[in-house]
Amino acid sequence: TYTVWDTTPPHVIFRVPADGATYAQGADLKYDYSCEDDVGGLGIIACVTSFAPYPVPDYPLDTHHLGTFTFDVYAVDGQLNLTHQTVTYTIADRTPPTISFSSPADNATYVLGQQVWASFTCDDGLYGSGLNSCKGDAPSGTQLDTSSLGTRTFTVTASDRAGNVARETHSYSVVYDFSGFASPAAPYPTATAMKAGESVPLKFSLSGNQGTSIFAAGSPSWSPCGAPDASTPADGMLSYNASSDRYTYMASSSKSWAGTCRDLIMTLRDGTSHRARFTFSK
Numbered sequence: 001t002y003t004v005w006d007t008t009p010p011h012v013i014f015r016v017p018a019d020g021a022t023y024a025q026g027a028d029l030k031y032d033y034s035c036e037d038d039v040g041g042l043g044i045i046a047c048v049t050s051f052a053p054y055p056v057p058d059y060p061l062d063t064h065h066l067g068t069f070t071f072d073v074y075a076v077d078g079q080l081n082l083t084h085q086t087v088t089y090t091i092a093d094r095t096p097p098t099i100s101f102s103s104p105a106d107n108a109t110y111v112l113g114q115q116v117w118a119s120f121t122c123d124d125g126l127y128g129s130g131l132n133s134c135k136g137d138a139p140s141g142t143q144l145d146t147s148s149l150g151t152r153t154f155t156v157t158a159s160d161r162a163g164n165v166a167r168e169t170h171s172y173s174v175v176y177d178f179s180g181f182a183s184p185a186a187p188y189p190t191a192t193a194m195k196a197g198e199s200v201p202l203k204f205s206l207s208g209n210q211g212t213s214i215f216a217a218g219s220p221s222w223s224p225c226g227a228p229d230a231s232t233p234a235d236g237m238l239s240y241n242a243s244s245d246r247y248t249y250m251a252s253s254s255k256s257w258a259g260t261c262r263d264l265i266m267t268l269r270d271g272t273s274h275r276a277r278f279t280f281s282k
Helices: none
Strands: 011-016 022-024 032-036 044-049 067-077 082-092 098-103 108-111 119-123 131-136 150-160 165-175 191-195 200-204 221-224 236-241 246-251 261-267 273-281
Touching (some): 011 082, 032 044, 032 067, 098 150, 119 131, 119 150, 200 273
Parallel strands (some): 108 165, 191 273
Antiparallel strands (some): 011 032, 044 067, 067 082, 098 119, 221 261, 261 273
């Protein structure tokens, strides 16, 4: 008569978390492990963890908190052989900070000389590694450059203590402060009746004397109503009256235009285009 004893302890197979693994903060993970006895053993009678909430397989793994953690499992077989195995894993911040960027708004349009201030904030979230920097082309609260016409960009860069970097760029345009044509021109597309062959006064303000180089190349131009691609350069003379803060462009017309409708198209150096419609009689 003889007795065979099971002296081989069981073992634990860790799939999630795996030993030495690094997981992204916020990853959707569940515990995945099992206890096994060798072939011919008496089988597993207990496979338990050592800490609350005593997670069983498929229980959610906490990935919100950053750091390095251990996970312990105890396995007991039918011969009461005991195994205690531990894995170590890391939860890392792999998510860049967020940037809240309200001014300049992306693709915003501001008028020449308008007072606009940069406004932005950065955040790394409740459980993030923490902000390391939050910098714009100028500090938040700084007045934006609207001193000249054109398109500009403003970039904000944020980084956290884990080295993640976020960058956001907004574009904005600076244009003339044009508020429409004054009489006799009417709001487009309402037509103003004029006598063919006489000069057509196009009156407008740009909030101050912006000089005489205010038109884009080839502007102003005339176009038959309903045929915007058939425009021809207009002949005329531009003047500025400081007392009324008003420009007047005296556009020539032809006597042959009697009985026709035409649009006078004014494209400014800032790239904006404005129209006034006129009908011509003898």
